[in-house]
Amino acid sequence: MRTKLFIAFILIIFLALFSNIVFERLIIRDFNDFLKGTKEDHIYWIMASVEGSFKNNEWDRALLNEALHWGLMLGFETYLEDKTGKKIVSTHEVLSSMSPGMLNRMNSFLKLPSGIGEFTWYPLYVGGEEVGKLHIRPIERLGLVPLKEEIFRRRGKEFLIISFLIACGGALFLAVLFTAFISTPIRRLTRAAEKIARGDFSVQKTPPGRLKFLKYRDEINRLTDSFNYMAEALRREEALRKHLTSNIAHELRTPLTIVKGNLDAIEDGVISDPNTAIQNIRSEVQRIITLVEGIEDITRAEASFFKKGTVEGIELKEFIDTIVQGTKELIYDKGLYIKTDGPAITVNTYPEKLHIILKNLLTNAYKFTDEGGITVTWGKYNHDSGAGFFISVEDTGKSIAKEEIAKVFDRFYKDADSGGKGLGLAIVKELTEVIGGKVEVESTPNQGSKFTLTF
Ligand SMILES: Nc1ncnc2c1ncn2[C@@H]1O[C@H](COP(=O)(O)OP(=O)(O)OP(=O)(O)O)[C@@H](O)[C@H]1O
Ligand SMILES: [Mg+2]
Structure with a gap:
């Protein structure tokens, strides 16, 4: 994944570089075209002004000088031939007739006296008839104008480099972001999954992606949550399996030993009353049956970790009253009282599970109380460690x-x-944790017990 991301970012960088180069080339080409167009315009002006100095079939020397002077100022060295090919006038003659002050000025922005490269000639027409040829070549320019052109070209290059750097920086930033958001959590998940696949269930909770301050719950974070949940479920499964196996072995041993002892006694004829032995065997077999039923119960409770049900907002007072109502008759028959005390509040919980939990606690309270009665209280709490609700x-x-x-x-x-299986509170603890709470017990000798659930 990292390699692929890396390749993707390199591609982005290259794309940015390529588009920048193209962009820069286009701008510089446009600029050069613009300069070329301006140069052509200047040549046409000079030609028009030279043509304008041909009057009544002859060249007006004064106007001609002026035209070539013009050309000089626009940065061109020129000379004129008439239609027979005779040289009429050239920039050099104009230069030699120029005042020293003017020459000085010219020298400051042109590299005089000669132009660079070959001369190009242009035909001159007056009244539809060719009157001569103007030979023209550029003179190297000094000073500000070429400098500005150069600066513009350099800017183009700088622009290329800067935008390339920005693209690289951006790609790098994105790469880091992607790594933090996607690559790292996925890598962690992969490692944890591999560990589980090897049968090692001791995986730590995989933390969600970084940049948590954005409170951004993306798919990766949800995947991490689901994975953690699955890992926890597998760990519990594994623990339950180990635990149950040893519990079952332990719990089965006693009744089976008793059954076997009684059977041996019958077989050996050492028993005077076989009916007692049969009675013993029957009650031990009943213990085994009860045990097996208990295992079913606890397995169901464990399995509920996988099927939490749905969270619902419930009116806690009504919810508890309904459960209490169901046990009232039994409790009153035993001569006990039952009281409920708590505010009318709405809480979010898993009602099915909470029902089983409370039923178990009430049954125990009823079973282990002979005098007095039972009190159920509830409410909200708000501690430094968090807020929620409790039921006692x-x-x-x-x-x-x-x-x-x-x-x-x-x-x-x-x-x-007790007459029970000893599983009620194990189930209470299991289910309470499944729905995100904890259960605690306090007991004062000869005064009673108090079980408190906090969610
Ligand atoms: N309210 C209580 N007061 C006194 N002792 C209690 C109370 N609740 C539970 N106990 C003790 O804890 C033991 C375990 O309780 P638990 O509910 O797990 O099993 P049980 O009630 O004996 O059997 P089961 O609930 O499986 O029918 C009880 O046998 C009893 O000794
Ligand atoms: Mg019980």
Whole structure:
């Protein structure tokens, strides 16, 4: 990619150079044409004025001198021949009859006395009849006029160089810009993708393109975001796979060992009441079935990372009230209270996921509380670290021992008498993170627990 970009910029530079050269050539050619045209005009003036000095079939010497003098001032050396080829007058004669002051003046802008190059002759006509030939050649000019012409030509060259430099600078600037915007992020993405392809999921988040201050969300940045998201999903998949495999192995071992022990006992005939053994086996098999169902649940929660659903603006108060309404009957039946307290606010979130999260927290609060009740609070927060909203589910239940607090979010961690699978909070944590929040727990012995979600 870099090579291609480089070649493209070299091409741009060459194109700029080429167009500049063409441009400069055109301007200089026009200028030279203009000078040539002016010179031709001057020759015609001189010819007309020489022709004007032919009167009554003879040359008027005074007028002729004046005409050649004119020619001299316009920068030409001339001499005149009549139609027989006899020389009538020349610039040299005019020069020799000139006053010293005038000659001085002439010398200041012409390199006298002779012109340069071959003479060119032009036929002279008066009344439709040829009367002679005017021979003419330019005299080298000194002073300002040729200098100005030279300056103009030099300017043309300078213009060429300057515009070439501008084109180069521009191309270079663009090259740097393109590299920052496109090439570098793509190269980073490529490297990260190659790493993943090799099975290394430890890729760091690939930063988006530079010049972030422009707040310009282009395709490259979006591609980077999608890539980071995909890499994160793959990393989670991988972690989940490893985690689940070891969890499952661990969780299956106990019931299977018990089943096997009971079967062995029946086989060996050491058991007095086979019904008890069968009962044991049945309850262990049930544990295994529950475990498998739990695995399905957690896999679904993990999979939701890939299907976040859509963000919606919801009325948080109504949303929570509806969920609470669904659990009220059970809670009241157990003799507990349930209170809700929070402002009417609209928040942007993934309602489906938030529903599952709250349902799990409420179920736990209900399950582990025998006296008192449950309070759900919510609101907005605005800290130095950011702004958002929070929801708390607090109960007056049996509370969680200090040393257990760190484990409650682990998969399969549960209280001996919970009767569940120990997966509810693992799912809560998983889903909360998926939708961009975090969950924390506080618990005071004999007073209850408080789970707080912040988004
Ligand atoms: N509100 C609570 N008060 C006291 N202990 C709790 C509370 N919530 C969770 N715990 C403890 O954390 C453990 C894990 O909870 P989690 O919701 O993950 O599993 P569970 O409720 O036992 O089973 P499941 O939710 O899978 O049916 C519980 O068994 C319990 O010991
Ligand atoms: Mg639970």
